[in-house]
Amino acid sequence: MQITGNTVFIPGATSGIGRALAERLHTRGNTVIVGGRRQELLDDIVAANPGMAAVRIDTADADSIAEASAEVLRRFPEVNVLITMAGVMAVEDWRSGDFLESAQRHVTTNLLGPIRLIAAFVGRLQTRPDATIMTVSSGLAFAPLRITPTYNATKAAIHMLSETLRLQLADTSVQVLELEPPSVRTALMPGQEESDFAMPLDDFADEVMQIIETRPEATEIQVENVKFLRYGEARGDYPQVVAALNRMDPHGD
Template identity: 70%
Template sequence: MQITGNTVFIPGATSGIGLALARRLHAAGNTVIIGGRRTELLESIAADEPGLHTVRIDTADPGSIEAAAKQVIAEHPELNVLVTMAGVMRGEDWTGSDFVATAEEIITTNVLGPIRLIGAFIEQLRSRPDATIMTVSSGLAFTPLRVTPTYNASKAAIHMLSESIRLQLAVTGVRVVELVPPAVRTSLMPGQEESDFAMPLDAFADEVMGLIESQPDATEIQVENVKFLRYAEVRGEYDQTVAMLNRLDPH
């Protein structure tokens, strides 16, 4: 992915990692459209960030995805980058019987959401030069956090989905890049914004931008902080890393 000259749609960019990257991509010379569910929040961001475009989208709703895709493509026919940023993270207790609704919500947003987004935009992306799909997994796709089992599984699914569709889309010229965040100081989970274990948001976003610029052909964007989790099994330290992560348990 090139660092500049793109038209980028980022659903789930009204806060946290998504908004931080949207601001930096815009500053780097890209046209950026951010998506979110709350119209008033989108309007506030647009007022504070002149030049950022907005569209309402609920990535848990197939109809909303289809409507937003039509709007984005009509208003920005040069769109060539889709970042499937939207996601939720919830604690669960599988020792009881009341986890199913939470698990279904996570899978709907974190797995079906990206699948539906890619389905809605794939023809547009195939029509554009230098097109990229950026998926968003997690270090927890590779080393699990005890309190978030379905979130971990959803991000493992996104990792393997990214690996698989990259093989299929290679003949089309559409690149698939997987962003693999560590814990970052955002509101994704209660207490995460104040966690000493989590990476400061600005530091994360700056490192990601540096990696995009220096590694335009990368298939995974990995900041240094995530490699402890990403490569635990490769290092032969999986059991020790799982134990260490869950002793620290930043949530």
């Protein structure tokens, strides 16, 4: 992915990692379209970043995805980068009988949302000479946090989806990148913004931008902090990684 000169759509960019990356991409000379459910947050981010555009979208709603995607493609036919940022994360206890609604919400938002977005854009992206789909998985795709079973599962699915799409699109102009955040100080989970274990948001976003700029061959965007989780199995210390993760941090990202 080129660091500048793109037209980028980022649903889920009104706060946290999405907003941090949207603002950095905007300042680097990209045309950035942010998406989110709350119009007042979209208005705030556009006001704070002159030249940025916004489209209202609810990535848990198939009709909203279809309508918003059509609007982006109509208004910005040159779009060449899709970053499927939006997601949810919540504690679940599968020993009880009240986890199903939460589990279904995770699958709808974290897995069906990106699938529907990619379906809406992949045709157009293949007509662009230099296009990118960036998915967002998690360090928890590779080592499970005990309290977030469905979140872990959806992010593991996003990882394998990304790997497979990369194979299918290998003979096209579309590059498939997978962003793999560690725990980052955002509002994704209660208390995460104050977590000593979580990585400061600005540090994370700056490192991501540096990787994109300096490692154009990378297929997985991994800051140093996520490699403990990402490579436990390869190193042979996976049980120790899982034990340490579940001792250290109740709010993994």
